[in-house]
Amino acid sequence: MAAPRRRPRADARRNYERLLAEADAAFREQGTDASLEGIARRAGVAIGTLYGHFPNRRALVGALLRERNEALFEHGRHLLAGADPVRALTDWVHAVVEHAAAYQGLAALLAGGLDDQESELHASCVTMNEISDELIAAVRSAGALRQDVTGADVFTLMNAAAWTRERMPAEHADRLLRLAMDGMLEPGAVSG
Amino acid sequence: MAAPRRRPRADARRNYERLLAEADAAFREQGTDASLEGIARRAGVAIGTLYGHFPNRRALVGALLRERNEALFEHGRHLLAGADPVRALTDWVHAVVEHAAAYQGLAALLAGGLDDQESELHASCVTMNEISDELIAAVRSAGALRQDVTGADVFTLMNAAAWTRERMPAEHADRLLRLAMDGMLEPGAVSG
DNA sequence: ACCTGAACACCGTTCAAGT
DNA sequence: ACCTGAACACCGTTCAAGT
Numbered sequence: 001m002a003a004p005r006r007r008p009r010a011d012a013r014r015n016y017e018r019l020l021a022e023a024d025a026a027f028r029e030q031g032t033d034a035s036l037e038g039i040a041r042r043a044g045v046a047i048g049t050l051y052g053h054f055p056n057r058r059a060l061v062g063a064l065l066r067e068r069n070e071a072l073f074e075h076g077r078h079l080l081a082g083a084d085p086v087r088a089l090t091d092w093v094h095a096v097v098e099h100a101a102a103y104q105g106l107a108a109l110l111a112g113g114l115d116d117q118e119s120e121l122h123a124s125c126v127t128m129n130e131i132s133d134e135l136i137a138a139v140r141s142a143g144a145l146r147q148d149v150t151g152a153d154v155f156t157l158m159n160a161a162a163w164t165r166e167r168m169p170a171e172h173a174d175r176l177l178r179l180a181m182d183g184m185l186e187p188g189a190v191s192g
Numbered sequence: 193m194a195a196p197r198r199r200p201r202a203d204a205r206r207n208y209e210r211l212l213a214e215a216d217a218a219f220r221e222q223g224t225d226a227s228l229e230g231i232a233r234r235a236g237v238a239i240g241t242l243y244g245h246f247p248n249r250r251a252l253v254g255a256l257l258r259e260r261n262e263a264l265f266e267h268g269r270h271l272l273a274g275a276d277p278v279r280a281l282t283d284w285v286h287a288v289v290e291h292a293a294a295y296q297g298l299a300a301l302l303a304g305g306l307d308d309q310e311s312e313l314h315a316s317c318v319t320m321n322e323i324s325d326e327l328i329a330a331v332r333s334a335g336a337l338r339q340d341v342t343g344a345d346v347f348t349l350m351n352a353a354a355w356t357r358e359r360m361p362a363e364h365a366d367r368l369l370r371l372a373m374d375g376m377l378e379p380g381a382v383s384g
Numbered sequence: 385a386c387c388t389g390a391a392c393a394c395c396g397t398t399c400a401a402g403t
Numbered sequence: 404a405c406c407t408g409a410a411c412a413c414c415g416t417t418c419a420a421g422t
Contacts, residue, residue, distance in 0.1 A: 009404065036396070051397070111359045153364075156356055156367065160353070160356050160368060163355050168348060172345075176345070176352055179376055180371045182338065182339070183373065184374075200386095207386090229413085240388060240418080
C-alpha cells in the first residue's frame with residue numbers, strides 16, 4: 001500500500017539540506033515572510049527546486065520545526081510525569097512561548113494551524129493542545145485551578161504571548177503570561 | 193510660522209476622500225496588507241496620487257482611524273468619570289479590542305506604534321496607554337487591584353486579544369481577556 | 385498644485401525542457 | 404528522478420513630465 005520509499009538521489013538530499021539551512025537563517029533574520037527566491041538563491045539552487053521539495057511556505061516551516069517539536073513534546077510529557085502540576089504547567093507555557101518565538105510570524109502560523117486541517121503545522125498544534133489539556137487536568141486534580149480552563153485556553157495564551165514577544169519588549173510578554181496565569185490558578189499556587 | 197493652509201483643490205480633495213473610502217473597504221476585506229495599487233485602481237487614480245496624499249501605508253491607516261480614535265478616547269474619558277472603576281476598565285478593554293480588530297493586521301501596527309516615534313499611530317497608542325493608566329489608578333484606589341499592574345499591561349493585553357480575534361474563533365479572545373482580567377482584579381470584583 | 389504612468393527592483397508560482 | 408530558469412501575473416516606490 002505504502003509507496004516504496006527509495007533513498008533519494010545524493011544531489012536531491014544535499015539540496016534539501018541546504019534549503020533547510022538557508023531557510024532557517026532567513027526566517028531567523030527576516031521572519032517567516034522572508035523571500036523564497038532569496039532562500040533558493042542563497043542555497044545555490046533554482047526556485048523550482050525549492051518548490052519541488054516544499055510545495056509551500058508552511059511546508060518549509062513545518063520541516064524546520066519537526067525535530068524541535070519532538071523535543072518540545074518530549075519535554076511536555078516529561079513534565080506531565082512530575083510531582084508539581086502547577087510548576088509543570090508554568091514550565092510548559094514558557095517552553096512553548098520560547099519555541100513559538102523562534103521566527104517572527106510563527107505564532108500566527110501556529111494560531112491558524114489548530115483549526116486548519118490543511119496546515120502542515122496542524123498535527124503539532126493538536127499535540128500542543130493535548131499536552132496542555134493533560135497538564136490542566138493535573139492542575140485541576142490538585143485543586144489549584146480557579147475556574148474552568150481548557151487546553152485551548154492555554155494554547156491561545158501561549159500564542160498570544162509569543163506574538164507579543166515578537167513585537168514588544170520581552171518583559172511585556174512575560175507580564176501578560178503572569179497576569180493570565182494568575183487568573184487561571186488559585187492564589188498561592190502561582191509559581192515562576 | 194505655520195505654513196499657510198490653503199483650501200485644497202477640489203479634485204485633490206475628491207481623490208483624497210475616494211482613496212480613504214477604497215482603502216477602508218480593502219483593509220476590511222483583505223487586512224492592512226492589501227495592495228496599495230489595487231486601492232488606487234479602485235479609487236480611479238494613478239498610484240502616484242495615492243503616494244502624494246499618503247507617504248506610506250501607516251499614514252493611510254492613521255488617517256482612517258483618526259475619527260474613530262477620537263470617539264474611542266472620548267468614550268474612555270467618559271468611563272473615567274463614572275462611578276464603577278472596575279466596570280469602566282472592563283468596558284474600556286472591550287471597546288479597544290473591538291476597535292483594534294477593525295482590520296486584520298491593525299493589532300500589529302498598534303503594538304509597534306507605542307515605542308516607535310516615527311509611526312503615524314504613535315500618538316494614539318500613547319493616549320490609549322494614558323487612559324489605561326488612569327483607569328488602572330482608579331481601580332487601585334478602589335482597592336480592587338490584585339497586584340501591580342500598569343497601563344502598559346492593559347495595552348499589551350488589548351493588543352494580544354485583538355490579534356487573537358483576528359486569527360482564532362472569537363470566543364478564544366474573550367476567554368483570554370477574562371483570564372487576564374481575573375488575574376488583575378480582586379476576586380469578586382470581576383465584572384462582564 | 386496636483387496628477388499621471390513609465391521605470392525600476394523586487395515577488396510567488398507554474399511548468400516545459402533538459403540531464 | 405530531479406533540476407533549471409523563463410514565463411506569467413503581481414507588487415511597492417520614485418520621479419520626470421504633463422496640466
